[in-house]
Amino acid sequence: MSQRITIDPITRIEGHLRIDCEIDGGVVTKAWSSGTMWRGMEEILKGNDPRDAWMIVQRICGVCTSIHAIASVRAVENAIGAKVPVNAQYIRNLIIAAHNIHDHIVHFYQLSALDWVDITAALEANPQKASDMLKGVSTWSLNSADELTKVQGKIRALVASGQLGIFANGYWGHKAMKLSPEVNLIAVAHYLQALECQRDANRIVAILGGKSPHIQNLAVGGVANPINLDAPSVLNLERLLYVKSFIDRLGEFIEQVYKVDAAIIAAHYPEWLALGQGAKHYLSVPELPTDGEGGSFLLPGGYIENGDLANYRPIDSHQDAWLMDGIAESNKHAWYKDDEPLKPWEGKTEPDYTGWQDDGKYSWVKSPTFYGKVVEVGPLADLLVKLAAMHPGTVAHFKQLNGIYQALTGSAIKTEQLHSTLGRIIGRSVRCCVLKDTLYHQWQALIDNIGKGDVTAYIKAEIPADKEFRGVGFEEAPRGMLSHWVVIKGGKIENYQAVVPSTWNSGPRNFNDEPGPYEQSLVGTPVADPAKPLEVVRTIHSFDPCMSCAVHVVDTQSGDVTRVKVL
Ligand code: NFE
Ligand code: MG
Secondary structure, rough: OOOOEEOOOOOOEOOOOEEEEEEEOOOEEEEEEEEOOOOOHHHHOOOHHHHHHHHHHHHHHHHHHHHHHHHHHHHHHHHHOOOOHHHHHHHHHHHHHHHHHHHHHHHHHHHHHHOOHHHHHHHOHHHHHHHHOOOOOOOOOHHHHHHHHHHHHHHHHHHHHHHOOHHHHOOOOOOOOOOOOHHHEEEEEEHHHHHHHHHHHHHHHHHHHOOOOOOOOOOOOOOOOOOOOOOOOOEEEHHHHHHHHHHHHHHHHHHHHHHHHHHHHHHHHHHHHHHOOOOOOOEEOOOEEEOOOOOOOOOOEEOOOOOOOOOEEOOOOOOHHHHHHHEEEEEOOOOOOOOEEEEEEHHOEEOOOOOOHHHHHEOOOOEEEEOOOOOOOHHHHHHHHHHHHOHHHHHHHHHHHHHHHHHHHHOOOOHHHHHOHHHHHHHHHHHHHHHHHHHHHHHHHHHHHHOOOOOOOOOOOOOOOOOEEEEEEEEEEOOEEEEEEEEEEEEEEEEEEEHHHHHHEEEEEOOOOOOHHHHHHHOOOOOOOOOOHHHHHHHHHHOOOHHHHHHHOOOOOOHHHHHHOOO
């Protein structure tokens, strides 16, 4: 007899996500992913100066704020052919890298670790034994027995108080939890230390961007940071050295803690290398442009079909016509009209709420496709594409992580095993290492360029009112490929669509009734206790859902949207 479970809401994510599963014989046989929250940004953008759009659209999300802002200025710059000074690219790149690192650290430790770590079991650990386990793989000073003893004391006090606070409502003691008490203790210690380190990443964003979340320093045509190494109150040497101090601290945490922990978690749950496979088609875009035209990038992008890395197709530019032509969104199973796929510049967002229909409409998230295919975006796509491209940093960091895994398990992770729940977790850790390297690189590039006497960070961009423009801004965001599409007429915004990473991954069945990546990834997952579906949550969390991004609904044309009543 099959059984239906509904998890609503999924917690430790951003926004409102409902997951339904049909379970038969202890295994998920069918799944539905539904964005249950309606938002509307549309009327605000309509008729605005395109140069202001970034400030508005970064309110799509409080998590990946600067990401939307940068995608937006890129879209407008692309539309009008604006050049961007290299200093501005470097400053934006530092913000992108720091922001992504922040996001990944928070995901691994604060949002998903508790799916694998049993906090209360850490009480049985021997702190000295735990500390000894890390000798040889990590030089992190806070792995000492003293430090771990202190952390154990904190947990003991929490448990004794009967109020687990931030650790309340976990699946403690669940059969699917497999870490030893010592590894649980290490993970809790790093959970707490990560709260400090993620702040360092955000400080980099705040110093360069004016504040975080929601940076203030962008402009179509560059950035608004006045550069003068010797003057007060501008981007000067003191501030740049301050940024560097945070890069150094972050770098150590990522190398000595995050990379090691990702390998240790994987080594204790190797069965999750065979579970959670999503769409098996992967898309990512090149990121961190190093010239004013956006023609060369530090990190490669590409497309992989059917998981076949040998047939990977590189994407070298954000203006790649093949990339742009392949993207469409459809609404057959989403609560909007226009079931047929539409290209983003022609995209519409007219609501059509029907209530939940298993075989009809059941989500506010649209279904994006690439040449008609359901594709996964995000850290796993990013990892596979970069491995296929033989990106040296990615290859080296993955090898190192895999070395720790192999030392613990006796065998190495094979590339084919990365199409999995653990593949996403490993992908994020490797990506964090790579981005940390780019922080050093871009910081030095900025210093060197300013040292040559170039302090230009902005070139004023004019938008002629007598022409119509179309532009697209791509970005490799923490959850994957993001694109903003703008149509400009009479100097004002005529249409604006964002095709967002979590929309790609959390989308419902598409116009061919093919399930989206979340939905595909759940089929075949064993569920030990349907009343505590920890296994389902593990895989969904591995995508790091952000539903306010996924259901942003940015459309400037349909006035109807503001009159709809939801649920
Ligand atoms: Ni709201 Fe986002 C990222 C974007 S979304 S977090 O990363 O773009 O899916
Ligand atoms: Mg959209």
